[in-house]
Amino acid sequence: MGETKSADKDRKQSWFKGMKAEFKKIVWPSKSDLTKQTIAVVSVSVVLALIIKVLDIILSYGIDWILTL
Numbered sequence: 156m157g158e159t160k161s162a163d164k165d166r167k168q169s170w171f172k173g174m175k176a177e178f179k180k181i182v183w184p185s186k187s188d189l190t191k192q193t194i195a196v197v198s199v200s201v202v203l204a205l206i207i208k209v210l211d212i213i214l215s216y217g218i219d220w221i222l223t224l
Contacts, residue, residue, distance in 0.1 A: 184192070
């Protein structure tokens, strides 16, 4: 019984050591890079939303026109 507890503890410690080693490899973006990327994502999202809205309006008018024929 004592062997399984020791083996479990060793596995947990090994897992945490591996996790710590992997976190040391992470390269976090600088504040300016993060700001530029955020602005790019928000800008693209707004442009796509506008394109979808315009297409929705056009299709809505087109379908209404077809149904009134």
